Amino acid sequence: xxxxxxxxxxxxxxxxxxxxxxxxxxxxxxxxxxxxxxxxxxxxxxxxxxxxxxxxxxxxxxxxxxxxxxxxxxxxxxxxxxxxxxxxxxxxxxxxxxxxxxxxxxxxxxxxxxxxxxxxxxxxxxxxxxxxxxxxxxxxxxxxxxxxxxxxxxxxxxxxxxxxxxxxxxxxxxxxxxxxxxxxxxxxxxxxxxxxxxxxxxxxxxxxxxxxxxxxxxxx
Numbered sequence: 001x002x003x004x005x006x007x008x009x010x011x012x013x014x015x016x017x018x019x020x021x022x023x024x025x026x027x028x029x030x031x032x033x034x035x036x037x038x039x040x041x042x043x044x045x046x047x048x049x050x051x052x053x054x055x056x057x058x059x060x061x062x063x064x065x066x067x068x069x070x071x072x073x074x075x076x077x078x079x080x081x082x083x084x085x086x087x088x089x090x091x092x093x094x095x096x097x098x099x100x101x102x103x104x105x106x107x108x109x110x111x112x113x114x115x116x117x118x119x120x121x122x123x124x125x126x127x128x129x130x131x132x133x134x135x136x137x138x139x140x141x142x143x144x145x146x147x148x149x150x151x152x153x154x155x156x157x158x159x160x161x162x163x164x165x166x167x168x169x170x171x172x173x174x175x176x177x178x179x180x181x182x183x184x185x186x187x188x189x190x191x192x193x194x195x196x197x198x199x200x201x202x203x204x205x206x207x208x209x210x211x212x213x214x215x216x217x218x219x220x
Contacts, residue, residue: 005124006031010097011090013112014039014069016053016061018146018165019101019127019181021191022139024065026126027099028196035095036068038086043073051188052150054220057203061190064197080115087119097122103130103183132181136170144194147217148187154213156186161215162205165189190219 012024014037028034039058040049047053055071062069070090074082087098098121102108109125116123127135139146146165151158156178163169173187174180182188192201209216 003030005097005122007033008096008122009033009035009094010099010124011036011038011070011087011095012067012099013101014058014062015051015101015188016048016058016191017051017101017189018139018144018191019103019135019183021101021144021146021194021196022135022142023099023101023126024067025142025144025194025196027097027124030126032097032099032124034067035090035093036070037062037065038070038072038083038090038098040079040083041071041073043075049074049079051190052216053190054218057190057201057219060203061192061197061201064199064201066198080111083115084119087115087121091119091121095121097124099124099126101125101127103127103132103135103181105183132179132183133170133174136165136180137167140165140167140170142195144191145200146189146191147219149190149217149219150188151215152186152213153215155184158215160187161208162217 010032014020042049072086100112113123148163151161178186203219206218206220
């Protein structure tokens, strides 16, 4: 954890999932001051990129955390450009740092760092280099509540879909041979309560969607 960023204002790349929320939690505990959350939003699917989250649910979660949410509405072709435009707007509003929830995948770290270098913000990875098991357990032990909303059934049993993250569930994931943190996309989560939240985020599961090897809960 860097000790030279205390007091600096930050925006965070927010997916709605456990790693991005834990990164924000660590940043706040390290003395950084949150300005807001940023989520990339797929204009074709009308869901967030990668985690497939509904706009209304993300807004409710951000409100509970007391952080304004910026939706970066973009296509795949303009993804990097749109992200940088949002970072420039955040910088103009006083942001000095952008927080990311990536742990150790070099390509992800490089992409995020490049966006920040191009816009004059400091990239900060609070989870950088941590053991994935330690990250997963820290999230569960901190008191956060998260539902598993997406499962890649080619790498993880579909039976974990809809389960609430706990040490026991995490151990089941690891014992199946999948990465305990889901860092390679084995599963995605939605965090709906915990230390950063002023209240539990209300949601309901509208349907379960099968797409290629994935089982997805459509949460609204």
